[in-house]
Amino acid sequence: MSTQQQKPETQESPDDSEMNGTESPQQERLEKKERSMVDERSADESDLEGDTVHIKVFRYDPEVADKQEPRFDDFHVPFKKGMTVLDAVMYARDTYDSSLTFRHSCRQAVCGSDAFFVNGKQRLGCKTQISELQQPVRIEPLPHQEVVKDLVVDMDHFYDQMHAVEPYFKDEDTPDASDLEEQRQSRENREKVKMSTRCIWCASCMSSCNIAAGDNEYLGPAAINKAYRFAMDDREGDEIKEHRLRILEQEHGVWRCQTQFSCTEVCPKDIPLTEHIQELKREAVKKNLKFW
Amino acid sequence: MSQSYNRGLIEDFGRWKEFSAGMWAWIFHKFTGWMLIGYLFTHIAVLSSAVTGPEAYTNTIQGLESLFIIRVLEVGLLAVAVFHILNGLRLLMVDLGVGLDAQDKSFYASLVLTAIITIASVPTFMDGVTI
Numbered sequence: 001m002s003t004q005q006q007k008p009e010t011q012e013s014p015d016d017s018e019m020n021g022t023e024s025p026q027q028e029r030l031e032k033k034e035r036s037m038v039d040e041r042s043a044d045e046s047d048l049e050g051d052t053v054h055i056k057v058f059r060y061d062p063e064v065a066d067k068q069e070p071r072f073d074d075f076h077v078p079f080k081k082g083m084t085v086l087d088a089v090m091y092a093r094d095t096y097d098s099s100l101t102f103r104h105s106c107r108q109a110v111c112g113s114d115a116f117f118v119n120g121k122q123r124l125g126c127k128t129q130i131s132e133l134q135q136p137v138r139i140e141p142l143p144h145q146e147v148v149k150d151l152v153v154d155m156d157h158f159y160d161q162m163h164a165v166e167p168y169f170k171d172e173d174t175p176d177a178s179d180l181e182e183q184r185q186s187r188e189n190r191e192k193v194k195m196s197t198r199c200i201w202c203a204s205c206m207s208s209c210n211i212a213a214g215d216n217e218y219l220g221p222a223a224i225n226k227a228y229r230f231a232m233d234d235r236e237g238d239e240i241k242e243h244r245l246r247i248l249e250q251e252h253g254v255w256r257c258q259t260q261f262s263c264t265e266v267c268p269k270d271i272p273l274t275e276h277i278q279e280l281k282r283e284a285v286k287k288n289l290k291f292w
Numbered sequence: 293m294s295q296s297y298n299r300g301l302i303e304d305f306g307r308w309k310e311f312s313a314g315m316w317a318w319i320f321h322k323f324t325g326w327m328l329i330g331y332l333f334t335h336i337a338v339l340s341s342a343v344t345g346p347e348a349y350t351n352t353i354q355g356l357e358s359l360f361i362i363r364v365l366e367v368g369l370l371a372v373a374v375f376h377i378l379n380g381l382r383l384l385m386v387d388l389g390v391g392l393d394a395q396d397k398s399f400y401a402s403l404v405l406t407a408i409i410t411i412a413s414v415p416t417f418m419d420g421v422t423i
Contacts, residue, residue, distance in 0.1 A: 120307060121310065210315075258318055259386045259387075260312075260315050260318045261313070261315075261396075264314075265312050265314065275389060278387060282387075
């Protein structure tokens, strides 16, 4: 999202300065940006111009007496162009309250540690522009996971489900290293699994799925997507694929999905989760159908 | 880690304003499904009046149809059934993996179609009944 906003600026700045000597290019750029963002802009535009962002952050800590009752803390953070939700909470932590706790690491949507519930939607803090959100920005820990402290949720269950589908390449059929130095994958097959390999284990999908919320045994979108990534990989043998489908077609596997598309909608990596789950359902049916 | 705070049911229906199209489609599909099951039982109850004889059945039907509220409920039943059918077709497409990118649009389309068909049916259902 941030790259999209930067684009027009870098492309057009040289033109602007050359062609319109009288009007300041900065102003023009601002106007252009304003126009393109008008529909995404928050209702309260003056807040952004007045260069502070109002964020409300969920606070809870069972070990501190006056934080045992969950509450929201308000922070007013100076707005900087290109500021993300993660930048805002980091500023609040560094400047106002060093006890504000949240997970973050790479800040570029790769590590998957900073998934928050921002304005009612699961989003990656580092990938969400503050300027796109309505203020005040409500930042909460992921729903349907137990809160450990502030924005930190217990991820154990999510990781258990991920590991349950054996999310690693199995090489029982791999020929000897002397025969073959690399295991090639066809371009078509790579394209097929491409999107599913992008998962960063942020648990946004699991948190958005209300089937997963009601059924603790349900594998969840992320785990099924992980299984899809390997089940659809041609380099794995048929036996292993069958083994994977056996895990998935159990009661709490793919059949729990009721196609609400919540996961697909929140996935910060735009993985078509529902599509993958549906495809595995069809695979599971095909595997068991017999016409004789 | 010893203690953790669970936010309970507020995480679900307390957030209805934030639901997306797919979620609403799911809720409406469940709701209309249960309504249709409920209707099946009343339908059987009405039909079973025929066991006593043709007159009893005719009287039941005529008695019910003369009531304004029954006519209104019939319109509601049609709306529920039409939505369930249309959304069922949508889900069939989803299951076949067709047009998954347009799932929200097809949900809105089924809502609009339901509304049109329901409104168009009102004159027929309301024919010859007094409040």
